[in-house]
Amino acid sequence: MAYSDKVIDHYSNPRNVGTLDKSKKNVGTGLVGAPECGDVMRLQIEVDEVTNTITDAKFKTFGCGSAIASSSLATEWLKGKTVDEALAIDNMEIVEELALPPVKIHCSVLAEDAIKSAINDYRVKNGMPALEEAKSHH
Amino acid sequence: MLKLPIYLDNNATTPLDPRVLEAMMPYLTEVFGNAASRNHPFGWAAEEAVDYAREQIASLINCDPKEIIFTSGATESDNLGIKGVFEMYAQKGNHIITATTEHKAVLDTCKHIEKLGGRVTYLPVNEEGLISLAELEAAMTPQTVLVTIMYGNNETGTIQPIREIAAIAHKHGALFMTDGTQAVGKIPVDVIADGIDLMAFTAHKMYGPKGVGALYVRRKNPRVKVTAQMDGGGHERGMRSGTLNVPGIVGLGKACELARLEMAADTARLSAMRDRLERELLTLEESYVNGSREHRLPHVTNISFKYVEGEGLMMGVKDLAVSSGSACTSASLEPSYVLKALGLSDDLAHSSLRFGLSRFTTDEQIDYAIGHVKEAVTKLREMSPLWEMFKEGIDLSKIEWAEH
Numbered sequence: 001m002a003y004s005d006k007v008i009d010h011y012s013n014p015r016n017v018g019t020l021d022k023s024k025k026n027v028g029t030g031l032v033g034a035p036e037c038g039d040v041m042r043l044q045i046e047v048d049e050v051t052n053t054i055t056d057a058k059f060k061t062f063g064c065g066s067a068i069a070s071s072s073l074a075t076e077w078l079k080g081k082t083v084d085e086a087l088a089i090d091n092m093e094i095v096e097e098l099a100l101p102p103v104k105i106h107c108s109v110l111a112e113d114a115i116k117s118a119i120n121d122y123r124v125k126n127g128m129p130a131l132e133e134a135k136s137h138h
Numbered sequence: 139m140l141k142l143p144i145y146l147d148n149n150a151t152t153p154l155d156p157r158v159l160e161a162m163m164p165y166l167t168e169v170f171g172n173a174a175s176r177n178h179p180f181g182w183a184a185e186e187a188v189d190y191a192r193e194q195i196a197s198l199i200n201c202d203p204k205e206i207i208f209t210s211g212a213t214e215s216d217n218l219g220i221k222g223v224f225e226m227y228a229q230k231g232n233h234i235i236t237a238t239t240e241h242k243a244v245l246d247t248c249k250h251i252e253k254l255g256g257r258v259t260y261l262p263v264n265e266e267g268l269i270s271l272a273e274l275e276a277a278m279t280p281q282t283v284l285v286t287i288m289y290g291n292n293e294t295g296t297i298q299p300i301r302e303i304a305a306i307a308h309k310h311g312a313l314f315m316t317d318g319t320q321a322v323g324k325i326p327v328d329v330i331a332d333g334i335d336l337m338a339f340t341a342h343k344m345y346g347p348k349g350v351g352a353l354y355v356r357r358k359n360p361r362v363k364v365t366a367q368m369d370g371g372g373h374e375r376g377m378r379s380g381t382l383n384v385p386g387i388v389g390l391g392k393a394c395e396l397a398r399l400e401m402a403a404d405t406a407r408l409s410a411m412r413d414r415l416e417r418e419l420l421t422l423e424e425s426y427v428n429g430s431r432e433h434r435l436p437h438v439t440n441i442s443f444k445y446v447e448g449e450g451l452m453m454g455v456k457d458l459a460v461s462s463g464s465a466c467t468s469a470s471l472e473p474s475y476v477l478k479a480l481g482l483s484d485d486l487a488h489s490s491l492r493f494g495l496s497r498f499t500t501d502e503q504i505d506y507a508i509g510h511v512k513e514a515v516t517k518l519r520e521m522s523p524l525w526e527m528f529k530e531g532i533d534l535s536k537i538e539w540a541e542h
Contacts, residue, residue: 003453011453017521034539035485035524038447042523060523064449068521 003065004099010069015076018058020044028122030114039063039107041071043114045078045086047122054078054086059114066104070094070111083119087131142457144503148343149292149320149438149494150461154389155345161392162347165385173382174373184384191391198394199318199337200328201354207374208387211351212319215338216243218353218378219315222364223284223336224251227313231281235312237261237269237298238479240288243338244317248286257281265481266430267296274303278310285314289321289337293463293476293492294429295438297321304333313362319343323397324435325405329354335362341386345497346393350386353378400497408495409436411504415493416441418508422515424528428463428477428490437495440477445525446518448473448488454514455491458507463490 003011022029026047033039040063046056057075061068073094078086094100094108120131145153165187173188175181192203209215224234236248238260248258259277261269269287278285285307290297300316307314315336321327322337323344329337340351355377356362363377370379397404416439419425424444440463443451448462463474463482473487482490491511495504519525527534 011450014521019526031523035534036483036539038449038485038488040523040539060521060526062445062450062522062524063447065453067447068450 006073006098007065007069007100010072010098011065014059014068014072016058016072016079017060019060020046020056020058025125026122028118028120028125030117030119030121032113032117033063033110035062039067039110041067041110041114043071043074043111043118045115045118045122047083049126052082052084054081054083063107063110064104066098066100066107067110069098070100070107071114073097074111074115078115083122086115087119089115140502140506143459144457144507145459146493146495146499146503146507147459147461148496148499149295149492151342151348152345152496153498154347155393155396155497157396158346158389158392162385162389165388169384171384173384174371184382187384187388188382191387191394194391194395194398195352198327198398199322199354200330202357204375205329205354205357207353207355207377208382208390209351209353209378210349210383211342212241212317212338212340213243215340215351215353216241216317217247218364218367219336219338219355220244220247220251220284220286221367222377223313223315223362224254224256225365226363227283230311231279231283232256233259233279233281233283235259235261235274235277235282235285235287235307237263237287239263239267239291239293239296239476240286241292241317241319244286244288261287263296263479266433267291267294267428267476267480268430268433269298269303271299271302271306275306278306278312280311282307282310282312285312286316286336287314288317288319289327290318290325290435290438291429291476292320293461293474294440294480295320295435296429297325297433297435299433300332300334304335308333313360320435320438323394323401324437326401329356335360336364341390341393344393344397347386347389350383350390352390404497405436408497408499411499411501412437412439412493412495415439415495415504415508419511422512425515426486428480428482438493440490440492442477442482442486442490443515444486444489445522445528446489446515447485447522448490450518451489451491451514454518455511457510461492461494463487463492 057078059071061071091108091112171180171184173184196203304314313335318339322339337354342348428440477487
């Protein structure tokens with residue numbers, strides 16, 4: 001399969017690979033996918049509680065090049081966004097940016113799920129109600 | 139200068155040996171006759187070339203030249219052998235025994251036999267990829283006409299206990315056929331000593347051209363016959379009609395001659411290279427060889443790298459032309475049925491790479507491959523949440539995954 005230049009770039013030079021301290025109250029962690037499905041994404045955000053802005057984002061992904069690129073791109077986009085802005089990221093924006101073919105759209109869906117799941121974790125940790133939407137794709 | 143990508147997919151096909159091409163060239167140009175033309179020198183020259191090729195092939199597998207039926211390749215040979223025996227011996231019975239790790243050319247032919255009202259037993263294999271002789275024995279019935287078990291497996295290189303299998307088949311009055319596609323030309327195959335009644339093989343897995351193969355059909359003790367699957371001019375003793383592919387046949391003959399002369403040297407060199415590749419890659423934690431390491435073709439290794447996803451791995455080893463245990467270029471993630479038959483979980487089957495070395499593989503290429511695979515696996519693991527969890531001692535099977 002031919003990958004787009006952007007997918008190859010993110011695969012070869014992934015942005016923000018790593019781990020944030022999930023015990024910190026202002027860190028939200030999302031773990032989505034399953035090993036037997038061939039994709040597992042873990043996406044983490046660190047939030048400035050005063051400004052409600054995402055100050056750092058990290059990911060680790062087990063998956064194909066498109067899955068790695070989707071999560072790498074997601075962390076790039078998350079940094080500097082407010083939590084509300086982050087919630088508005090739609091998987092189709094990732095599809096467009098990375099020029100994902102139809103068989104790889106699920107990678108972008110997984111990335112969107114990972115973002116929502118991380119935000120949800122942050123919300124729950126900080127006494128806010130869980131997002132309804134976080135489960136919508138499952 | 140090392141040319142990239144490096145071809146290490148020689149179980150899929152091998153390059154043509156220049157000496158084979160040289161032997162073929164006259165038959166692609168001035169010696170163009172039809173081997174079935176009996177009335178003029180053009181035909182005689184072609185027939186002579188075909189007969190010589192038969193001898194070259196016969197001396198590689200220790201048979202009589204008349205026992206070679208030329209076909210378009212191993213798939214046709216498998217079809218002709220299985221369907222041909224099923225039809226020819228219909229009065230004796232309708233039961234065939236094979237194994238779950240056979241090539242699709244055998245498995246799908248057997249499926250076809252079932253549609254025709256035949257009964258097929260698919261023997262399982264153990265974690266090494268070997269069938270159980272006891273299970274074979276137990277599966278034999280008076281209606282069993284054919285046992286067909288491959289010589290060496292295309293994905294793992296595992297070599298089945300051919301002589302023992304043949305003995306069991308014969309004890310119960312059945313014929314024994316083997317798909318020798320990966321083995322012929324690579325390891326000594328002797329149809330007399332091994333007790334083989336029919337054998338499919340092809341030129342392009344042993345440095346010959348594509349589109350030509352053969353079916354060995356035993357002529358005495360017992361005299362085996364197969365019903366032709368194509369109607370026509372009655373070539374190849376009536377078993378396979380169609381004008382002979384003279385240049386292809388000359389190529390197959392030459393490839394067999396070279397294999398016979400160079401097998402010992404090739405095997406020594408390739409198995410040393412393969413072992414070095416394997417040894418180096420196994421220094422990566424959580425990497426496993428698939429299939430038997432004791433009973434194995436000398437030029438193959440199949441290794442799974444845990445906690446790395448197959449398609450991502452293939453993308454990471456872009457400088458190598460290898461096969462993966464994963465057919466995940468399509469939307470459906472279908473792991474290799476051969477590796478699954480060995481008991482591998484889906485994720486381990488997906489994250490496997492098959493390396494097939496050839497006569498033309500160099501030490502320099504192997505050095506590069508070792509570094510390239512190590513780098514890709516290490517990089518992907520650093521990026522893998524599963525690897526991090528494994529390193530933290532988390533039992534991944536205990537996690538409730540949000541299924542997608």
